[in-house]
Amino acid sequence: MLANILSGAIIGIDAYPVEVEIDVAQGLPQFATVGLPEGAVKESKDRVKSAIKNSGFDFPVRRITVNLAPADIRKDAASLDLPIAIGILSATGSTSTQASRYLYMGELSLDGRIKAVRGALAVAVAAKGWDIDGIILPSDNAAEGAAVNGLPIYAVDNLAQVVAFINGEAELQPTKIDQQLGSSVADNGEDFSEVRGQQHVKRALEVAAAGSHNILMVGPPGSGKTMLARRLPTILPDFSFEEALESTKIHSVAGLLSHKNALLQQRPFRSPHHTISDAGMIGGGSYPRPGEVSLAHRGILFLDEFPEFKKNVLEMLRQPLEDGQVSISRAALSLTYPADFMLVAAMNPCSCSFSGDPVHPCTCTPMMIQRYRSRLSGPLLDRIDLQIEVPRITYQELYGTKEPESSATIRVRVEAARNIQRERLAPFGLHSNAAMAARHIRKFCPVDEQGHKLLEMVTDRLGLSARSHSRILKVARTIADLAGEENIQQPHLAEAIQYRGLDRKIV
Numbered sequence: 001m002l003a004n005i006l007s008g009a010i011i012g013i014d015a016y017p018v019e020v021e022i023d024v025a026q027g028l029p030q031f032a033t034v035g036l037p038e039g040a041v042k043e044s045k046d047r048v049k050s051a052i053k054n055s056g057f058d059f060p061v062r063r064i065t066v067n068l069a070p071a072d073i074r075k076d077a078a079s080l081d082l083p084i085a086i087g088i089l090s091a092t093g094s095t096s097t098q099a100s101r102y103l104y105m106g107e108l109s110l111d112g113r114i115k116a117v118r119g120a121l122a123v124a125v126a127a128k129g130w131d132i133d134g135i136i137l138p139s140d141n142a143a144e145g146a147a148v149n150g151l152p153i154y155a156v157d158n159l160a161q162v163v164a165f166i167n168g169e170a171e172l173q174p175t176k177i178d179q180q181l182g183s184s185v186a187d188n189g190e191d192f193s194e195v196r197g198q199q200h201v202k203r204a205l206e207v208a209a210a211g212s213h214n215i216l217m218v219g220p221p222g223s224g225k226t227m228l229a230r231r232l233p234t235i236l237p238d239f240s241f242e243e244a245l246e247s248t249k250i251h252s253v254a255g256l257l258s259h260k261n262a263l264l265q266q267r268p269f270r271s272p273h274h275t276i277s278d279a280g281m282i283g284g285g286s287y288p289r290p291g292e293v294s295l296a297h298r299g300i301l302f303l304d305e306f307p308e309f310k311k312n313v314l315e316m317l318r319q320p321l322e323d324g325q326v327s328i329s330r331a332a333l334s335l336t337y338p339a340d341f342m343l344v345a346a347m348n349p350c351s352c353s354f355s356g357d358p359v360h361p362c363t364c365t366p367m368m369i370q371r372y373r374s375r376l377s378g379p380l381l382d383r384i385d386l387q388i389e390v391p392r393i394t395y396q397e398l399y400g401t402k403e404p405e406s407s408a409t410i411r412v413r414v415e416a417a418r419n420i421q422r423e424r425l426a427p428f429g430l431h432s433n434a435a436m437a438a439r440h441i442r443k444f445c446p447v448d449e450q451g452h453k454l455l456e457m458v459t460d461r462l463g464l465s466a467r468s469h470s471r472i473l474k475v476a477r478t479i480a481d482l483a484g485e486e487n488i489q490q491p492h493l494a495e496a497i498q499y500r501g502l503d504r505k506i507v
Contacts, residue, residue: 001025003090006103006132007083008123009075012335013253013290015119015126017103019069020080022087027063033084035068038076047078047108048085055112055159060092076287079117082106082136085159086166095166101133102154102166105141112159116140116259121252124148125245134174136162142175143262144252147245177262190231193406197397198224204388204499206410209235210417211478212432213471214321214343214383216306219390220357225346228390229302232344233269234407236300237418243298243431246338250297254290268299268341274308282316288328288335293320296341306347307375314380317343321383324435340435343384347376357392382467385434385475386499417481433478438470445473451493458497472496 005020031045052059066084068075083104090099105123106114120141125148127135134152137145142155152174156162164170192202201217205228208215217225239247244263251257251264272281272292283291293301303309320326320339327336349355350369355362364372381387421432424444430436436444447455459469475496476488483492 001091001093003087004100005083005087005090006100006130007080007105008103008119008127009073009077009080010119010122010253011073011333012288012337013122013249013294015123016070016073017126017130018075018080018083019067020083020087021067021069022084022091023065023067024060024088024091025063025065029061030063031066032064033066033068035066035071036074037068038074040078041068041075041080044078044081044084044108047081047110048088050110051081051108051112051159052085052088054110055163057089057094057159057163058092060088064088074287077117077119078107078115079105079119081108082114082159082162086162089163095163096168098168099166103127103130103132103135104162105135106138106156108159114138114156114158114162118255119253120145121147121245121249121257124151124153125249127151136165140259143177143259144248144257146175146177147248147262190234191407192231192234192410193404195224195228195231195404196400197393198228198390201228201388201390202405202410204386205232206235206414207475207478207482207495207499208232208342208344208386209237209410210414210482211385211421211474212342212434213385213475213478214345214434215386215388216345216347216381216384217388217390218347218349220348220353220360220392223390223392225390226304229300229304229344229346230269231407232300233267235411235414236267237411237415239264239267239298240431247298250290250294250338254295256295268296269302270296270300271302271304274303274305276309276313278310278313278316281313282320282326283328283335283337284330286330288330288333288337290337291326293317293326293339293341294337297338299341301341301343303343303345306345307372311375314375315377318379318383321380342434345384356389359392378465382465382471385471388499413482416484417478420481420484421478433474433481436474436477441470441473445477445488447473447476447488447493448490450490451488454490454493454497462500464500468500472500475499 001024003022007018007020008015009018049059086099086104089095105117107117116138120137121144124145128150136154139155139157142153145153154172155175165172219225248263270292281292324340325336326339350364351372352363354360476492479492479495480488
């Protein structure tokens, strides 16, 4: 007796179909799984056997062979438990022939309950083009699967419920969700109105948010770098549906998706500790998983104590900062993960943290300061658009009478600038000024004769690289968008240039 059941598995963040072929034949009792099963799949036979028995069905005391096709791709996911169990029951006549018309994913408990799995959203996206009548998912995964239009998603809690639905003995309604996204601003009480002083830093963060630019803040302890960075998400624009789907897909594959919402409602804000490994930052492992740069896709990657990160970890950021994706090669396979994020970094000016501080004397020698700052390479700094000094705040600023602007007020300006960019860059598939390539800069960032003279003087005198020149133009374009100006003017260029002054001090 033979049965063929469809499931799905993940490579990177994309899904592919897995045909679960079950053969129940005469012979000595045996349960063999072939088709490059690994880890959790090898152990599935014990879970499947107990789940079938404890759900009130007979487990065949025969020779059972399970083939997972395609056989040349390794499978290592407990989500194949449910399709294997359904295949065995189908091969023994416990289910109708309609079983082969659905796709199944789910991890089985010994008592037959169906647990949540990773990657349900990715499978639902891929399955839109497959010839099936619907997808049967654990109840905890049904909402994320239903975020994709095109196929009915059926939520189930246990194996007996699945069999009853297939046999027509019970009715299940397709899961429906509201695909309208709420505000992307997290309701955590944080707001820019809580930050006193540092007006030039707030302005730089507004420019960074408006154009999705990378930013580095340098200042002594207690000057407000971390406080400002953690409030940056409150002025970012809302997710579009496509952006939310991209980010949710990555979190689903990584097993980090909350089951309360079908899609991520807030842009990711990832802040790994400086002891993180290169695999944790970029992604990796024997079977590569998404790293922090991918989990921050369409959001913010905040690196506090920037120079304290390992040198090799920092240098690995260069490719995703430039390309918006990261490629990971292993002996078994090569994968490419999306990694289009805003880098927000914070650091002290030296080892003792007080270089340039007017109050606390610096105890570092010039050689110590140079050694500390040289942990950040020139090519890495070239990829950071805005480099801002964050000085110590004074008592007058801390208790000033002028009320700081709220995040909501700043966010209105950021949204307006982003809308201008979307309209301008939509034909090219881009979403912000930071994503512009050289051809887009030539088209959308023209400067007048005075602007060329200013750029020539700064580039030659300060020895800026061609990449730095391009990033100055991108930032100037964003500043012009914030001002509602169609053309880049000299004040916009001047402001953008002052945000590049720090790299020559650090290199």
